[in-house]
Amino acid sequence: MTRRWKIILGVGAAAAVVIGAPLTWHMLPPGPFSFVGGRNVSLAEYGGPSPVGVPAQLRNASLVERGKYITEAADCAACHTTTGGTPYAGGRAFRTPFGTLYSPNITADKETGIGTWTDADFVRAVHQGIAKDGTRLYPAFPYESYSLLTDDDVKAIRAYLFSLPPVRAETPANAMKFPFNQRSLMAFWSFFYNPDKRFRPYPDRSPEWNRGAYVTEALAHCGDCHTPRNLGQALDNRNKFAGFVVDGWNAYNITQDRDSGIGAWTDDQIVEYLKTGHTVGRGGAGGPMAEVVEVSLSRMAESDIRAMVTYLRTIPSVRTPDLPAPKAEAASDSHRKMTGTSDARGKQVFQGACVSCHGWSGNSLLTPEATLIGARSVNDISAANVALAVLSGIERPAPGLSMPSFRRAYTDAEVAAVANYVTARFGAKGSALTAKDVAELRAQSEP
Template structure:
């Protein structure tokens, strides 16, 4: 077995929260550019409704609500290699929340990554994406957050190691990786395409997971959307620019839309962090917006692939032995749902044959699925999804490596053999 030195993924404090959504806002009177704005109750109700929808699009609740806790009260720990970040209270509480922020303060945080007092925000808050959000949409989100019940709970300070607890270090990071500016429509593209681009690149901040991170914690912009390991979550966000992974160029628009809206489609299902995105956010999006996102995703051009994470390789002989062992394990444990020929019974049981997510250079996701099992998200259109049982207790590291090797190399799939050491490394990985 040899170690293949490819890319040492280093997640900086800033990236540890690859899903850190909208945040550090605050209330205040209905002000805009310092002048009072008259609004009827009906107008305000409509604005709040729009803001709620946009907050869903940004998946704010995922990071700012602890499981079982008060909505938007923050406190969710984000472990990083440099310490732990805690998401802030963004309810309209005057003492601990955003109750004293104006619309201008809120927009400044979204657009420039600066807090009410002008201090720099850590890029765990995805202002590099939110800078694209329009002022009108920012104001709507602000109005919605002003409408939620205030929670009098202090935001817990970050626990970061020196020198990462020095915010002035962010000046250099911002110079390298942040470009301020609202989204500019492409006049050569359709209205639908531009709407999809706005949602994917802005509020959706999809690039935070689907783009690799360099040693400074900044995105590898030359390989945008080309995939990457999500720091400390040990899930791989596949490339959206390559049909070898999750590139969608040969997918029907309906299959893309179904996957985004319900978590399952005839081409596959989502698990892990993406299942949470569908559950918390995408299932609530309108059909028009989902179709717009699908339209944009289908046209993302081929780009340079992301640097590959550290990968363990097996010898050809050992890989052949794993393949033979995996055939029996598959027949005994997997064929009932996924079929002997690997075609499955979609959308309930996704196909494994010709499934890009199975064949990617990174075998992280199929290994984790065999070990931990999982469910696609429960959505209104698919309230009782079929799930996969975990096999961590019944299969050894070698047996898991064998069955994953088998599905990666059978039925015309072009994946490579999986090392038992890879399985061992992921067996203790966090489930969230």
């Protein structure tokens, strides 16, 4: 071998180690329970009350009733229903960087739904992401979380879906770009990222913690939105629950960090937020989180919500620099921070369209739900969720007051101006959202 070749090979090998090791580390994140430590056991070996299935008060209910609870807790309706459409009839579009994907019809219709699927077909799809005909499914269907579900719980879901009237609804064809339209490639994805292992309880933790772990990870799959993803689109559990972006909305840090996470919230505040989509002094749920509350969390037993809180309390803290501790009161107009570029227009819009509900102090005189002081969104330096709240509005269940959508009323520049005004006035640090940023958010949140 010539000296030149030796040098090239030597440098190549060194580069492979230097680049390869961190890349492998990045590409192969640990599982959802890697933070726990300690021993876990199979359900059969676990001595405590069962952490799986339905809450105690439903244990003797019919299979269909148990299935209903589990289906709602697993939030299957959110993705398999279009706005205003029949639940579970599919057709909802998922815009990914790799193209557009539509959720299928999962009602019992024999031709356009899953009416011919057996228990075994269904369990394989939910655990492994493989359809009845052997087609590989994209992980937009979060089967890496659902693979933690017991077979019995998945069968209960099927029993419930099959108890509903079948709906004839053809699923629109996907428009994925090459090479992502090659479904067989998902076999590699599953090989690396879906271990296809059922939940194993931790005997050293309390029964409530174990129930919370099952509900949070296997059923509610909170990490699907709140955990960042790596380059392979797998959950980066080293930054578990540290926050991610869904359809432009920031799904905030829900680790125990006191400033940027929910470490400073009381248990009751977290419970109230999850059950009702709002908690006094900390703001409310808009966008995708409002939907999770509506179709899933608000229908769950309080014992399960409390168990989730017990589990969430043990998630390691991660700090997000763009999410400072919420500020306790509004800044005055003369404050230096209030002199951002589009400030005058921002104030005008606020005065014309917002102040009647939100007040100059940020403390609403109409309803505590419209109080902006203390809300994460106005303390988020990106202001994305503020702009999205303005564009899309926020529906609150009756008899609550809803926030109207201003999508048609204001230009991108005006939405940016009012968002920057709102964060500067009511938040810890003013944002610098541009009209171009708003144009992107507008496209991502197109109804």
